[in-house]
Amino acid sequence: MFLAGLATTLSFAILSTHWWAWLFVLLILARLCFTRQRRLILFTVSLAILFALYYWHYQQIKPPPPQGKTLLLYPDDCTVTGDQLRLTARVKGTRQQIQAFYYLPDQAAQQYWQHQRYAVALTVTGDYQVVQAATNEAEFDYAAYLRQQKRIFYSMSITEIGSVKRMQPTFLVKLHELRQYLILRSAELPTQLGQYYRSLILGYQDPGFKSVSELFKQLGLIHLFSLSGLHVYYFANLLQLILLRLRWTRERVELCLLIMLPLYALFAGATTSLLRAALLCWLHVFNRHHHLKIAALDCFAVVVLVNLLYRPYLFFSLGGQLSYLLSFALLFLQQANEWQRALRLNLLSLPLLLYHVYEWHWLTILLNLLIMPLFSYLILPLTLIGSLSYRLLPVIGRIINAGFIALQTGLGWFARSGLMLTYGRLPAILASGCILLSFYTWCAQHKWKYYVVLSCLYLGGFCWLHFPLQGRVVFFDIGQGDSILIEAPFHREVTLIDTGGKLHFGQEKWQQKASRTRAEQIIIPYLKSRGIRRIDHVFLSHQDTDHIGDLPTILKHMQVGTVYFPAGMEHNQHFQQRIWPYRLQTTWQPLLQGMPTKVTSFACQVLAPQQPGSGTNEDSLVLRARMNGKTWLFTGDLPATGEADLVAQVALKADYLKAGHHGSKTSSSAEFLTAVKPQRIIISAGRHNRYGHPHAETLARLAAAGIPYNNTADSGMIIWYFNDTWRTFLP
Secondary structure, eight states: OHHHHHHHHHHHHHHSSOTTHHHHHHHHHHHHHTTOOHHHHHHHHHHHHHHHHHHHHHHHOOOOOOOOOEEEEOGGGEEEETTEEEEEEEETTSSOEEEEEEEOSSHHHHHHHHSOOSOEEEEEEEEEEEOOOOOSTTOOOHHHHIIIIIOEEEEEEEEEEEEEEEOOOOHHHHHHHHHHHHHHHGGGSOHHHHHHIIIIISOOOOGGGHHHHHHHHHTTOTHHHHTTTHHHHHHHHHHHHHHHHTTOOHHHHHHHHHHHHHHHHHHTTOOHHHHHHHHHHHHHHHHHHTTOOOOHHHHHHHHHHHHHHHOTTGGGSHHHHHHHHHHHHHTTOTTOOHHHHHHHHHHHHHHHHHHHTOEEETTHHHHHHHHHHHIIIIIHHHHHHHHHHTTTOHHHHHHHHHHHHHHHHHHHHHTOGGGEEEOOOOOHHHHHHHHHHHHHHHHOSSHHHHHHHHHHHHHHHHHHHHSOSSOEEEEOOOSSSOOEEEEOGGGSOEEEEOOOOOOOOOOOGGGOOOOOOHIIIIIHHHHHHTTOOEEEEEEOOOSOHHHHTTHHHHHHHSEEEEEEEETTGGGOHHHHHHHGGGTTSSEEEEEOTTOOOOOOSSEEEEEEOSSOOOSOGGGOOEEEEEETTEEEEEOTTOOHHHHHHHHHHSOOOOSEEEOGGGGOTTSSOHHHHHHHOOSEEEEOOOTTOTTOSSOHHHHHHHHHHTOOEEEHHHHOSEEEETTTEEEESOO
16 A cells, blocks of 8 residues: 555656645655565565656657558547547557547438447548647646547547548457447437446447536536446346356356456446456455455555556546545445445545535535435446346336436436535645545544644635635637636626637538537636636627627526626627526626726726617727726727727727737727737637638737737736736746
8 A cells, every 4th residue: 555655646746747746755655664664665665666767757758740641440439429520549550549530521421420330440631730738727628638548649630531441350349349339229228328328337428428427526426437336346246146057166257257357347448437446356356266365455556556557647537536535435434334434435525526626516415325325226237227128128228217317307406506615626735635634534533623624724725715815807718709807806896708609600400519618618617716606797898709609608607797788789689599598687788988887896987889789890898997007908899990989089098908809900900009008918819710810910010019919829818917917828
């Protein structure tokens, strides 16, 4: 266990940027030295040094961009959503994996790839790119996930698939093809039963299962899936029972299990929880077969070490952290009753959930007490029974499916926002300290003292997040669109200017795919990570989708006080369609030049529009805000003609300017820049956008006027603090 602890803490110390991880390394070394067993200390430290060298070497590896255009693809590594084909494939002649995307030309191609069940070699045309990293705080870093968990560094946008040839049927190929065959066959199962079967038995999570996992994560039940390797023990016991009934000797049965368990882990996708469960079960059978008496704690340590060699970034994901932490805790909870077990597992998982998810459900402990035995003793067995018997007795599968639907409906009722505490992102060092202290309280005397300290840590983190001393203005890197957040000190008020949104051009029904909005990916996670669950003011500059397209998402997930918009836009049919489901849950306020607003934490003037319009660029809402001695000017997509009207009517001098229309040449005229005289300009534009924003003409005008600028396409998220300092997410 000393070696497993050192290997784990060294992975964080070397592979992450958290310098304080070395403190935990020193803590374990100090505890090791207190054993005063020289051979143990020497042996453990020597192996720990080898692990450290391995991590350092692993971190340095970054393969060059692949050159080959032939991809080797297993059938269970491709997903079709709408007209998009997503592949995880290996470049022929190398060991390098990539992720590739291809837009299917017609519905016949979609049908082919949806039912394709053979391993194939694809000859493709396209260019390799480095996978784009996250560019906003609290945004899920998909590039880091691919790099750490799958060793994928590059992606390809396939423009054409030249040929598709079936690969030679090796043993591994046949294993993948069998899995794909079962995945395709599972489409016959009722929807909910099929999703549980694919996820828990086959280790395959289709896009439809994401809503289920999000629901369990929101309710604080996600660790049930992290512990879902329980079905490995069901399979092992079932196989053992069958073979013993067939009069196999116990020794032959154990040899069979030692062969079958690794094969099943490989077959079912080798997920984190599955590898842990399969290897633990394998060691248990191995010990029994060879009459060894290796302690369960040592077996667990071996599993950790083996998996760290296979995946050095094992503990950098929520799934890996929960799976191993809670499995480790269960070793000490054998004598605890259900209530104690649920309470302690929740106490352990809470810091991780607050670090990764930022929220906590008020009824999480009660729900765990009810659902954990249900999940272990009913959901897993019923999934097996329903899926295996469906072809012979479909009525059983339908009944089980109805039960799963009822369970999910009931859990969905509990997942209301009113029952959620938006805590914020617990700092990593504080989360680690809370986990260690939670463990220590189990064996310490005067437990109440340690629970008081633990409560103070959580309360201190809550106050730090919810009452920040420093205000900030945040420009989200939302792609081709605008979204700006103003946080007043102590979060007295939170104001959002525009919501961003993605333009969707006309698509046929077969081309449409379910996808998360940019607000769900970027804005809402950031707000929750800052402990924000209510937006006091939302200003909409005009009706274009790239400015207000994600307004329904914001209204669905957040409490909103008042929504302001240019007068006349309330009569716009597209705007009415967007807000109709939410028209009664907030206050709607049209604005014209000179009208007062209810923003109280800083002075905010409305400079445009002068008269009601339909919400076009010409009708853009123009705001001037005074924050901590600095003046900001936000102009939406106001064109040069509108800027000229403002120059003629009001004094526009401002310290900082949000460039109009994403840096288009039709805005930010020379006369306007002369009138405003900003110290800095912020441009919000998408990378490689189809409009060419910001235009070269605009940048030339900024250079001629000697005005520095930042572009979200280059800098990622841009933050201005009320003490007049700047920070960009990308260097």
